[in-house]
Amino acid sequence: MTSYRNFEHLQDIFASNESIKHGVKMTMSNFFFDKKMEDTIEAGHLAKFQETLTRKELKGVRRDTAIISEHAINQQANVVDAYQLIAPAIDTDKYMFFLYDVVTSKGGILETRKITGDLLNQEQELLDEYDASAIINATGVNAHETAGDESVYPLRGALVRVVNDGKRFPKVTDALAVTHDDTYGTPEDMVFIVPRNDNILILGGLVQPKEWELDLTLESPEIVRMRERCNNFVPGLENAEYDPDAPLVQGLRPFRGSNVRVERELRQRADGKTSTIVHSYGQGGSGFSLSYGCAGDVLDLVQEIEDGVAPMKMSVIMKAKAEAQAQLAVPVA
Ligand SMILES: Cc1cc2nc3c(=O)[nH]c(=O)nc-3n(C[C@H](O)[C@H](O)[C@H](O)COP(=O)(O)OP(=O)(O)OC[C@H]3O[C@@H](n4cnc5c(N)ncnc54)[C@H](O)[C@@H]3O)c2cc1C
Structure with a gap:
């Protein structure tokens, strides 16, 4: 079970020029770290990055501290290392409809x-x-x-959705992530800022083991803290306007x-x-x-x-x- 098989498939979908229909977009994705990757070997970031160098299907792979200054991120956010690569970003609202069409067009019958x-x-x-x-x-x-x-147990997660039209903060066009670090971080150290489509930006993230209830609101303390992490990482996001259709989404990641x-x-x-x-x-x-x-x-x-x-x-x-x-x-x- 490999994510590269998925990568190649999503790349094909993108190349089919129908990404508006599928919601798949190849996006420059940037990963930031508060320590040199060599100094956090147990976290596996360096191994992951080194693996990307061996995969010729991955484009735009580059490790460079200049990535930090090339983005409108807080230069005082204690980031000292970074790499980037081009990866698929999926607008899952569109993608799930696309998958539905794939299944039904092959004769599949969906029953609830x-x-x-x-x-x-x-x-x-x-x-x-x-x-x-x-x-x-x-x-x-x-x-x-x-x-x-x-x-099997849930890792509850949630994302805030804001309008990304460049009016209230400089439009974010790349994915920006500070990865959750099991070894060194707390469960609330993750920053996940990803353009979902041309107009909506998603802000995360949250990982709450064994929380079964989907009862989070924009006022829940962990959501407020999640917003603050994102606002601190990309100054200007504090002015963002919520997506009127779905300001907050939440779900249970099935974990084993x-x-x-x-x-x-x-x-x-x-x-x-x-x-x-x-x-x-x-x-x-x-x-x-x-x-x-x-x-x-x-x-x-x-x-x-x-x-x-x-x-x-x-x-x-x-x-x-x-x-x-x-x-x-x-x-x-
Ligand atoms: C906030 C958040 C962010 C995420 N970000 C990413 C990401 O960036 N990249 C990524 O790859 N993944 C991401 N995920 C994870 C991804 O959404 C899950 O891994 C994925 O949804 C799991 O899919 P699944 O079909 O196995 O389970 P589910 O999506 O949970 O689907 C299970 C289905 O089974 C049905 N079902 C369950 N029990 C029964 C029953 N007894 N009878 C009938 N039907 C039943 C449910 O109704 C549901 O339709 C994220 C998840 C969350 C919550």
Whole structure:
């Protein structure tokens, strides 16, 4: 499950010249750090940056402290290191409609219905009802119920949306991020300022583990603090006007402490048959980034079911894939 598969796909969508329809835009994305990346090795920023240098599909990769002065960010914001690259930014309102059209144009039928309890206990009834050969479980944080997986929990997040027309503050055209740092930071150290489309800018971010309620408002203390972090990072944002359609959006990122789960159901059914459920959940704050990679893996697993192959643990599959990849990397003399 790789985000590069997704990157290439989104790049193709952008190149199709229909980004207005899809909401996908290639955007210069800048990452700022309050320490040299070499001094925070455990946080993984340097490794991530070094990986970007090895991927020829990534354009505009550059590490340079000059990036700090090239942007209208607070030069006293204690930023000492930065890199940038061109990455897809998605207007998810448009993109979800686009995906809806893709599914329905291929004959998919969407039905809204709540399923209560563990899927394994009702698998055969559901297969019979829909005349299906497999069930894909992509229920996000609710997988704790539908897959009986107690390791899944929410990371509540929220974004403020403001008008980005250049009237109340200089228009922001690049994505600007100070990444959340598990190792050194507090959960409230993240700054995420991204043009959603030509007119709306989103301001974040917030990561609140195990908060289930979507009851945040613009006046909630953590939202006020989030705004203040953004205002401090890009002076002028304090004058921004809220997006009248949706000034605040919030959601539950489905997180699994260990890993994303893209795996067949390993538990045996009560009738002794092998389950035909394929799980894909726990993508946390990267559900869009990982979507095509995970979907490709799901497709492989469904194929396995159709071929009558027994289910394997995800760790075993990943080890086998890594070994196959290592073999491919051996130069042939
Ligand atoms: C503030 C915020 C910012 C984010 N930023 C990014 C970002 O920059 N990049 C990125 O890649 N990702 C981002 N994400 C994360 C991304 O939104 C999630 O990873 C993604 O939504 C997870 O998708 P999902 O389909 O697995 O789960 P969900 O979006 O939660 O969808 C699960 C679906 O299953 C349905 N469902 C659940 N239980 C049942 C049931 N029992 N019966 C029937 N249906 C059920 C739900 O109704 C829902 O439609 C962000 C999330 C938040 C909240």
